[in-house]
Amino acid sequence: MPGKIIVWTSNYLIYTNRFSKQHLKRTRDDDKTMTLCESPDEKASPVKVTAYRKAIDNLENDRKWLSDSAIGKRIGLYKLSGELGKGNFSQVKTGFHELTKERVAIKILDKTKLTAKAKKMLSREISVMESIHHQNIIRLFEVIETYTKYYLVMEHAAAGELFKKLITEGKMHESEAKTIFAQLVLAVQHLHDRSIVHRDIKAENVFLSSRGVAKLGDFGFSIKVSSDEKLETFCGSPPYAAPELFLDQRYVGRPVDVWSLGVLLFFMTTATMPFLGESMASLRQSILSGKIITPTWMTQPLENLIVSMLNTSSSDRLRIDQVLKSEWLKEASAYQNRFNNNAVYGHWCAFPSTSSVDVTDIELNARRALEALGISKVMLDEHGPRGSRSNIVATYRIVVHRLLQQRRLMGQPTTMSVNKPKKTKSRLCAIT
Template identity: 45%
Template structure:
């Protein structure tokens, strides 16, 4: 389902109906734990938003039907599909308490082998560690008997790959703006010893015309700078030469190579290494045979060649990329202040940051009490209360840092978070890993 004006209007009408019903429910009174709708002459209180939602989830036939049909999970109403893969779908969701739009990656647990389950557990753990304005944030994991739902930040503008494929290359000015954000995001990952291993334009998403976010951590892993890896992951056109040599490799250098390919694609609209088969593509990459169009500035050409060095240790480091002439005077967004993944109850926590204190007040207004926080504290990301906390805190952090999102028309191709269904045949025939 596309986000057309008609669909948006229909969604608003549906939400208004629910809000009208909620307003009726909120006039009901509860006393000493009695159920909504009861009457009592003692002290009467209106239901909080959380209590109204809980009441509806337990008693409203419409909510029950939506849950049965898979149109509602936890605190989220599920809307149209954003993308799909071999074992997963990605759908838009709306958080019932905060009205935040999210992306929900839905995986069929019955189709996941042990290797895929390990990758999934690693993806969740790695995303939990990242808190940067240019990285998609994980809010919550909701699990049922048959499915697992990863609730993530939603970037409304679609893939950078889709825009370039449809509209052509970006200007160098726009490329500088976006690429500096990607560099800042990758620097944050590497500082946490997280290697992405699937950096590409298909995994870079517009949150606004001037803001992009790196997503899809399905192949990410933990690796210190002095450690080598042996699992070959990613998309062949972005694969570094060492990945084709059946030898161990240093993860950070593989990410740097992919960044070089990404920059080339941004400023030219084509890939530096192109071939009809993986075998021919492998030869091109190992031979290092590519050319850069003459209309690309000398400083940009120099940066691309400095990242696409065949010998991994010869490639520019993140620091050298940031100091390059082409990126001179560019802004590299800083990470958000580290935050508690779980909303520790006030009486058990150290001094809260300004953002955390503000988030607690919002939670309180929604009816989420200290007891709710205490009960959810041991469940990490697998708690609706924790998910609500992370959504509220992230919204506040973005507001305080001046991050502005939205204001983009929805692209025709909405396969943005997991675009493997429409991947090129070249990638489908790769001997490298394929993503979920």
């Protein structure tokens, strides 16, 4: 009569047929699997507990994980760490993904403090970030919702906000500013080509990686519009706002982004704002006048670009493609375009491919890595439609993101060092 074999794992007990206890022999194969066998010669096949399965079980049963979750030190598969920033309705913390050990940024929003308008903005932000995928735009990995909070798990930029860099180090040398600004313009072009306007471009919403890659983030005010559609909501930070926003008139979205980029470029290269004011009324008057004073040391190509981007007439303002072709920027933008070449560095695939024909080499490597973690093709196919609401899709996105970063890092040439002028303390408008 066949014996009864019991297989122990860290969380599961599997029973087969009957067998008396005195014939059982316990062996330990590894830290993750324990097997009770009939005899040394007739061992049962051990049941492996994958890294994914173990993590999910820890979420439900592990005392330490449950305790950390209760006191706000963990959410889902992420261990929370220090604070990166704080806003009116949210705070951003560093997180570490349990399976990949990838560092992420987690935006936490308190539901009880969100107005109806803020909830609409959040929904729009998630929708836009799900639809756009670009090397110079912060990527969304996962959205977790609890009874009291929303958690947006995003790509982490190790060097932090461009704003903090400017106020601590002062103005950038033109060559450094050109490299960063070209990336931002390409990001905005990517948005405009997809009928999306950002409407809140400013130094605080630009993030830098440790390798000098610039990332545009915070899409709470972004909106999808047709080319000639008029908008009427005043959005963004007043010092970066275009003149048409102060005229209580309907406006076209794309020129507003170009204006904000012009203000940002001036700030990056001078450590001060082009339009200043001690009150909203004086700031409004300064912006409507359109008068800017460029320093004598600024090169002519840079001055020409800034003046053309800060044209008070939205119809005469440069378009984003014209900014890329400007004398000051065209060389840097051409390089960044090559660096962002998906054919060379691989495509960002936010959703697992459903057809084997569409699978890229990056995705193939990602799938192998996921298999090792215990996430199979069947699981990916099942969870794919859930997008950012699935921790399986989130793990997939994090692995793909890491592979793309590694490939680009290998192909990125060493940048030449330049002699930077003495830094000057930044001078900002009193209105923020």
